[in-house]
Amino acid sequence: MTDTAPQNDPTTPNALPKGIRFAGVAGGIKASGKPDVSLIVTDRPAVMAGVYTTNQIVAAPVILTRSKTPTATGRVVVTNSGNANACTGDEGMQNAKAMCALAAELTGCDAADVMVMSTGVIGQPLPMQKVRAGIESAAGKLGDAEADFLASADAICTTDQFRKTVSQAVSIRGHEYCIAAMCKGAGMIAPNMATMLGVVMTDAPIGPKAAQTSLKEIANQTFNRVSVDGHMSTNDTVMLVCTGMSESENVQELTVEELAVWQEAATQVALKLAKMLVADGEGAARFFEVRVSGAANDDDAFVIAKTVAASPLVKTAITGGDPNWGRIVSAAGYAGPKIEPERTCLVIDGVMVFENGTPLSIDAAKLSSAMKSNSEVLADLKVGDGPGTASFWASDLTEAYVRFNSLYTT
Numbered sequence: 001m002t003d004t005a006p007q008n009d010p011t012t013p014n015a016l017p018k019g020i021r022f023a024g025v026a027g028g029i030k031a032s033g034k035p036d037v038s039l040i041v042t043d044r045p046a047v048m049a050g051v052y053t054t055n056q057i058v059a060a061p062v063i064l065t066r067s068k069t070p071t072a073t074g075r076v077v078v079t080n081s082g083n084a085n086a087c088t089g090d091e092g093m094q095n096a097k098a099m100c101a102l103a104a105e106l107t108g109c110d111a112a113d114v115m116v117m118s119t120g121v122i123g124q125p126l127p128m129q130k131v132r133a134g135i136e137s138a139a140g141k142l143g144d145a146e147a148d149f150l151a152s153a154d155a156i157c158t159t160d161q162f163r164k165t166v167s168q169a170v171s172i173r174g175h176e177y178c179i180a181a182m183c184k185g186a187g188m189i190a191p192n193m194a195t196m197l198g199v200v201m202t203d204a205p206i207g208p209k210a211a212q213t214s215l216k217e218i219a220n221q222t223f224n225r226v227s228v229d230g231h232m233s234t235n236d237t238v239m240l241v242c243t244g245m246s247e248s249e250n251v252q253e254l255t256v257e258e259l260a261v262w263q264e265a266a267t268q269v270a271l272k273l274a275k276m277l278v279a280d281g282e283g284a285a286r287f288f289e290v291r292v293s294g295a296a297n298d299d300d301a302f303v304i305a306k307t308v309a310a311s312p313l314v315k316t317a318i319t320g321g322d323p324n325w326g327r328i329v330s331a332a333g334y335a336g337p338k339i340e341p342e343r344t345c346l347v348i349d350g351v352m353v354f355e356n357g358t359p360l361s362i363d364a365a366k367l368s369s370a371m372k373s374n375s376e377v378l379a380d381l382k383v384g385d386g387p388g389t390a391s392f393w394a395s396d397l398t399e400a401y402v403r404f405n406s407l408y409t410t
Contacts (some may be wrong), residue, residue: 013168019043027131040077049211076112081156179262181270183238296337
């Protein structure tokens with residue numbers, strides 16, 4: 001397995017949720033010697049919720065953690081990178097349980113309150129001696145400083161070119177709550193939840209049921225709207241950790257109205273992370289955004305946008321800076337939802353290339369040059385006069401991606 005060191009990483013504000021400690025260490029799982037074990041530990045029982053892969057081939061840590069959430073007594077999220085612990089049979093499940101048991105012992109909680117995530121190569125047994133050493137080392141380095149948070153974020157990375165972290169505050173009922181999040185992902189990105197590992201953390205007081213509902217909606221609006229290669233992982237997991245510790249011990253849970261304010265802020269945090277996944281796509285040269293309008297409803301618009309963004313022909317056109325609008329329009333046509341061809345219009349990077357079902361005369365060379373000179377390409381696609389809208393974000397498809405993934409395990 002090849003690991004790339006995080007670099008050019010986005011900055012993270014110093015503010016972090018109260019009541020959480022972090023650690024990230026190198027346990028020796030990765031041949032590169034880079035960090036590969038992460039611990040996130042709450043100071044007291046916390047609400048934890050999760051959303052997971054919908055792949056029928058599911059890694060042991062997903063099965064185990066999914067069975068524990070949502071909960072009001074969560075204490076630990078332990079993660080290893082460098083090995084997915086997927087397709088590893090009963091041994092894999094026993095190893096996932098052993099990770100929880102050891103983390104519980106070292107942090108003073110019950111194994112039932114420990115969530116586990118794994119990422120890396122599929123089908124290889126976990127090197128448990130190294131995993132145990134990593135967990136023990138991480139438990140001895142827990143801290144609540146930004147450096148500890150970033151170390152934890154580094155340790156969940158695999159092929160990522162940079163760590164992915166975001167933090168921001170939201171003011172509700174006169175109090176300021178913090179939302180901090182980390183994720184990893186650069187390849188095997190085609191979410192039907194979130195093809196990645198991620199943890200969203202907050203000190204806002206949110207109950208288990210509300211946390212689960214909120215996290216699912218956040219994922220639907222962000223992580224489920226990005227794609228790199230169209231391949232859904234076996235290990236997709238995004239956790240939401242709510243300590244409720246920003247105020248007094250008797251702080252009341254957020255009301256429905258207050259939760260909506262918090263959720264909007266958390267969605268913006270998650271969207272920034274989701275876009276980082278695309279920007280860091282393996283071998284990617286360009287970030288591609290598809291905006292669809294005029295569909296019968298938002299769900300139809302989403303399907304059309306996702307279909308266009310996932311097309312290998314569209315992706316390679318974006319790689320080459322080729323304003324091949326026919327690929328985009330035809331992808332919308334086979335996506336499934338009804339469109340109105342005579343009202344279909346397409347704008348690429350501000351240039352109308354197709355209007356009301358008719359191609360326009362454009363300076364293709366000039367538009368191509370503009371596309372090649374930018375790291376981002378925007379396609380605005382109108383498919384009728386309906387109220388449905390949606391956006392989807394994807395990377396292009398390059399020779400570098402093919403080379404990297406043709407040698408991933410060898």
